[in-house]
Amino acid sequence: MTAPANTKNIRFKIKRQDGPGKASYWQTFDVPYKPNLNVISCLQYIAEHPVTVAGEKSTPVVWDCNCLEEVCGACTMVINGKVRQSCSALLDELLKETPGGMVTLEPMTKFPVVRDLWVDRSRMFNALKTIQAWVPIDGTHDLGEGPKESAENQDVRYSLSRCMTCGCCLEACPQFLLGNQFIGAQAISQARYFNLHGTGKVLADQRLDAMMGPGGITDCGNAQNCVKVCPKEIPLTESIAAIGRQATVHAVKRFFNGPPRK
Amino acid sequence: MASSKPRIIIVGGGLAGLAGAIKIAESGLDVDLFSMVPVKRSHSVCAQGGINACNKVARQQGYSEWMHFDETVYGGDFLNHQPPVYDMANMAPKIIDLLDRMGVPFNRTSEGERDLRLFGGSLFKRTHFAGATTGQQLMYALDEQARRWEVQGKVTKYEFWEFLWPVVDEQGACRGIIAQDMRTMQIRAFRGDAVIMATGGNGLIFGKSTNSVICTGGAAARCYQAGAWLGNPEFIQVHPTAIPGEDKCRLMSESARGEGGRVWVPRKKGDTRPPGQIPEAERWYFLEEKYPKYGNLVPRDIATREIFFACRDGLGIGGGRMVYLDCTHLPDATKHKLAGIFEIYEKFTGDDPCHVAMKIFPAVHYTMGGLYTSFEPKPDFKGMVPGHPKNMMTNVPGLYAFGEVNYQYHGGNRLGANALLSCIFDGLFCGPSAVQYVQDQKSPAADLPESLYQKFAQQEETKARKLIESNGTFNPYTLHRQLGDVMTDYCTVVREENGLRTAAEHVDRLRDQFRALKLSDTGMWTNQSLSFTRALGDMLVYAQAILAGASLRKESRGAHYRSDFTERNDAQFLKTTVAKYDKAKDRPVIEFEAVPTPLIQPRARTYGKVDA
Ligand SMILES: Cc1cc2nc3c(=O)[nH]c(=O)nc-3n(C[C@H](O)[C@H](O)[C@H](O)COP(=O)(O)OP(=O)(O)OC[C@H]3O[C@@H](n4cnc5c(N)ncnc54)[C@H](O)[C@@H]3O)c2cc1C
Ligand code: SF4
Ligand code: SF4
Ligand code: FES
Numbered sequence: 121m122t123a124p125a126n127t128k129n130i131r132f133k134i135k136r137q138d139g140p141g142k143a144s145y146w147q148t149f150d151v152p153y154k155p156n157l158n159v160i161s162c163l164q165y166i167a168e169h170p171v172t173v174a175g176e177k178s179t180p181v182v183w184d185c186n187c188l189e190e191v192c193g194a195c196t197m198v199i200n201g202k203v204r205q206s207c208s209a210l211l212d213e214l215l216k217e218t219p220g221g222m223v224t225l226e227p228m229t230k231f232p233v234v235r236d237l238w239v240d241r242s243r244m245f246n247a248l249k250t251i252q253a254w255v256p257i258d259g260t261h262d263l264g265e266g267p268k269e270s271a272e273n274q275d276v277r278y279s280l281s282r283c284m285t286c287g288c289c290l291e292a293c294p295q296f297l298l299g300n301q302f303i304g305a306q307a308i309s310q311a312r313y314f315n316l317h318g319t320g321k322v323l324a325d326q327r328l329d330a331m332m333g334p335g336g337i338t339d340c341g342n343a344q345n346c347v348k349v350c351p352k353e354i355p356l357t358e359s360i361a362a363i364g365r366q367a368t369v370h371a372v373k374r375f376f377n378g379p380p381r382k
Numbered sequence: 383m384a385s386s387k388p389r390i391i392i393v394g395g396g397l398a399g400l401a402g403a404i405k406i407a408e409s410g411l412d413v414d415l416f417s418m419v420p421v422k423r424s425h426s427v428c429a430q431g432g433i434n435a436c437n438k439v440a441r442q443q444g445y446s447e448w449m450h451f452d453e454t455v456y457g458g459d460f461l462n463h464q465p466p467v468y469d470m471a472n473m474a475p476k477i478i479d480l481l482d483r484m485g486v487p488f489n490r491t492s493e494g495e496r497d498l499r500l501f502g503g504s505l506f507k508r509t510h511f512a513g514a515t516t517g518q519q520l521m522y523a524l525d526e527q528a529r530r531w532e533v534q535g536k537v538t539k540y541e542f543w544e545f546l547w548p549v550v551d552e553q554g555a556c557r558g559i560i561a562q563d564m565r566t567m568q569i570r571a572f573r574g575d576a577v578i579m580a581t582g583g584n585g586l587i588f589g590k591s592t593n594s595v596i597c598t599g600g601a602a603a604r605c606y607q608a609g610a611w612l613g614n615p616e617f618i619q620v621h622p623t624a625i626p627g628e629d630k631c632r633l634m635s636e637s638a639r640g641e642g643g644r645v646w647v648p649r650k651k652g653d654t655r656p657p658g659q660i661p662e663a664e665r666w667y668f669l670e671e672k673y674p675k676y677g678n679l680v681p682r683d684i685a686t687r688e689i690f691f692a693c694r695d696g697l698g699i700g701g702g703r704m705v706y707l708d709c710t711h712l713p714d715a716t717k718h719k720l721a722g723i724f725e726i727y728e729k730f731t732g733d734d735p736c737h738v739a740m741k742i743f744p745a746v747h748y749t750m751g752g753l754y755t756s757f758e759p760k761p762d763f764k765g766m767v768p769g770h771p772k773n774m775m776t777n778v779p780g781l782y783a784f785g786e787v788n789y790q791y792h793g794g795n796r797l798g799a800n801a802l803l804s805c806i807f808d809g810l811f812c813g814p815s816a817v818q819y820v821q822d823q824k825s826p827a828a829d830l831p832e833s834l835y836q837k838f839a840q841q842e843e844t845k846a847r848k849l850i851e852s853n854g855t856f857n858p859y860t861l862h863r864q865l866g867d868v869m870t871d872y873c874t875v876v877r878e879e880n881g882l883r884t885a886a887e888h889v890d891r892l893r894d895q896f897r898a899l900k901l902s903d904t905g906m907w908t909n910q911s912l913s914f915t916r917a918l919g920d921m922l923v924y925a926q927a928i929l930a931g932a933s934l935r936k937e938s939r940g941a942h943y944r945s946d947f948t949e950r951n952d953a954q955f956l957k958t959t960v961a962k963y964d965k966a967k968d969r970p971v972i973e974f975e976a977v978p979t980p981l982i983q984p985r986a987r988t989y990g991k992v993d994a
Contacts, residue, residue, distance in 0.1 A: 138905075138907065139907045156627065156628055158629060164859070167859055167902075167910075178902075179903040180902060180903055186419050186423050186425065189730075191428055191518055192424075192425075193422075194419060207629075235565075238908065248529060253529070254526035257527070260405055265496075266482035266484070269490055274488070285423075319483065
């Protein structure tokens with residue numbers, strides 16, 4: 121990937137941070153333009169040539185990625201001010217957004233920074249534990265098929281099950297903040313997903329208890345930012361509404377039947 | 383740190399590792415699960431097309447587990463070991479049932495049954511699928527079950543931890559691992575009464591492939607250098623249909639063809655008209671013409687060679703290295719089932735496959751070879767003895783290999799939608815074998831002296847320090863690019879002696895340069911350059927074994943095609959390639975080991991080619 125003498129460069133302005141609790145700083149790098157680049161191939165170029173525009177030797181920028189085809193959710197960052205995956209952020213598109221030819225990369229702000237563009241999203245995985253995001257099967261023994269399901273129900277579940285725990289919806293949500301308790305759209309939607317499964321719904325009551333507890337669904341302010349940024353087009357506002365309805369019914373049931381049994 | 387309860391270490395949280403973790407936790411043992419990424423982000427999420435199993439509908443149409451078994455062996459050009467494949471095909475329907483119970487949103491028919499699609503190397507619909515993101519859906523189901531065990535304390539996850547080396551005791555048995563925290567860079571030993579490698583494939587050795595970025599084969603190469611053997615390292619699958627990209631080649635799943643997609647090139651060389659304007663009569667559907675029986679669904683090795691040769695002969699689009707994969711004619715309902723891959727195509731190329739024929743080219747995709755493992759066959763060879771400790775154990779006692787890193791099941795060429803199956807099968811069927819092994823051990827790892835573990839931890843500390851302090855001139859990222867280029871040029875679709883020799887010399891040179899490199903990050907916090915560079919060193923070692931096997935296998939079989947030995951040679955090469963690492967010479971030693979064919983005899987593998 122060495123640049124012919126007269127190709128144009130794309131300038132990257134990258135927010136860096138050497139470790140948790142350290143101060144952040146900006147660095148700029150130039151990457152020679154080629155058609156069909158994505159942000160990750162530019163970061164790879166910078167890793168190979170870690171020299172800033174000012175000619176200072178630097179270190180490769182640290183970022184998280186794996187699949188490079190927008191299915192693992194790892195590579196989320198804030199690109200030109202918008203949260204998205206760096207593997208599917210194509211330069212030709214980004215350059216249209218920024219006529220000046222500069223691309224800005226920052227880590228997500230709602231999760232603690234590990235280093236540079238890499239953040240710690242364990243909060244999202246912990247939320248899956250809180251809502252018991254699984255189907256409570258008896259075991260792996262041969263017990264025949266699962267519950268029959270209509271093509272329509274499968275279609276809805278499939279649309280929800282594509283959530284790749286990327287964090288875009290949480291980054292965009294005004295209620296989800298570094299250090300607060302709100303569980304966020306991702307987990308709310310997953311609760312709906314499991315409540316839609318024949319066996320998964322056995323745990324619906326527990327999930328709704330979690331949804332009604334502190335940091336639960338009542339913290340959602342219905343700003344609907346989440347659904348706009350979800351790369352998998354997961355119907356998050358529908359999920360929030362569905363869980364809201366289930367929670368209301370559940371609350372009435374609890375009122376008459378007493379507190380949850382553990 | 384020593385606890386006296388037996389524990390099993392699993393390295394890798396893709397489908398194979400997760401299936402193993404669930405099965406082992408269920409049997410009552412504790413599992414320590416290591417992964418370089420949160421397990422939910424493992425490479426298995428990339429799988430698109432589906433998972434094979436004979437189900438009741440297929441059965442009533444004349445399909446059977448035996449046919450699935452036979453197709454797999456025929457597809458693998460008879461290099462597969464038959465007893466494990468027999469078991470895999472027979473357990474497949476039960477695996478689908480289990481996944482179904484776990485909540486995988488498999489596509490449904492109008493009556494609510496699980497839908498099926500056609501896939502390569504079969505004339506029957508027997509591939510179960512969840513849209514075009516089957517791997518992601520299966521991964522999530524297993525990830526969820528593993529999380530359930532995690533909450534109960536039976537599975538402990540070590541995510542963002544990198545496996546560095548197996549701990550092997552004086553008797554040669556594996557008793558734990560050395561791993562490094564990829565954030566704090568802490569290196570430490572972990573005790574384990576058995577260790578299961580489930581670390582996936584090695585596509586990164588070829589630079590750009592359809593694989594995820596951590597699929598370096600580094601973990602397998604470390605086991606190999608520690609004394610575990612490799613089986614069939616030269617067998618690498620090149621998938622016929624991918625979109626070449628700057629950072630990776632993105633797969634366009636076989637399901638596109640399974641659902642009716644057609645591969646063609648313009649009949650006229652260098653035709654510059656857009657595909658939609660080229661009339662039907664002026665298109666050459668070369669796969670359909672040459673293989674009327676299987677058409678676009680010939681196995682991957684064959685489709686890849688045909689595409690490669692068409693382009694070599696100047697028939698590629700505009701004379702270049704691309705052919706059309708056309709789905710524009712499919713009905714809307716079918717297109718909907720392929721939405722997951724169409725999105726990828728549109729996202730990365732800007733064209734909508736519903737309206738414009740896709741442009742594709744072959745790309746490195748799957749590692750048939752891997753760590754060498756054995757098994758205990760039943761007396762009649764119809765399967766393995768369930769729970770026998772030998773099943774999928776490497777030559778190092780206590781060290782197992784599951785999933786893509788295991789060389790079993792696929793022989794010389796893997797059939798589409800059989801990989802997900804083999805990964806889950808390994809975990810579910812062979813997990814109990816590791817449990818049995820642990821129960822048979824007299825001295826638990828917890829009682830071994832700390833010095834054994836410290837010795838290996840020290841070795842890894844020293845290696846890491848040497849890399850950090852290396853003050854040469856070579857850039858590891860540049861060396862990796864060169865490795866990828868040379869392996870792709872000489873050791874993929876078409877191989878021959880001179881090219882392989884050129885490649886081997888080049889890789890030797892790269893290994894020399896590796897000893898004189900310089901890291902641009904020498905810090906001790908989240909140093910990704912260190913991890914990458916260490917893996918590069920191991921990729922170079924693995925590449926030598928691949929090249930050595932490819933050079934000594936003087937025949938053509940499955941994905942291994944030699945232009946200087948174009949025929950299969952059963953007399954000499956119906957054999958497993960076993961690569962052993964010679965520590966003194968720092969080189970692979972290749973041996974060949976006969977493959978018994980107790981259930982299915984080798985036959986000509988033509989797939990009904992018309993001129994064959
Ligand atoms: C694009 C694509 C599409 C595919 N589609 C299909 C399909 O439709 N049907 C099908 O049957 N097959 C398909 N395959 C093949 C299939 O996806 C893989 O063979 C399978 O997912 C491999 O699973 P695995 O569990 O062996 O390993 P992986 O899923 O690759 O997981 C490897 C694990 O090991 C860990 N690991 C690796 N190295 C280390 C280390 N040094 N230290 C710690 N942890 C480590 C990783 O973190 C990861 O958790 C496809 C493959 C690709 C590339
Ligand atoms: S609707 Fe608004 S407040 Fe609620 S989760 Fe979405 S973005 Fe957050
Ligand atoms: S719901 Fe969408 S945005 Fe949120 S984590 Fe899942 S995939 Fe990402
Ligand atoms: S690398 Fe997996 S989503 Fe971008």
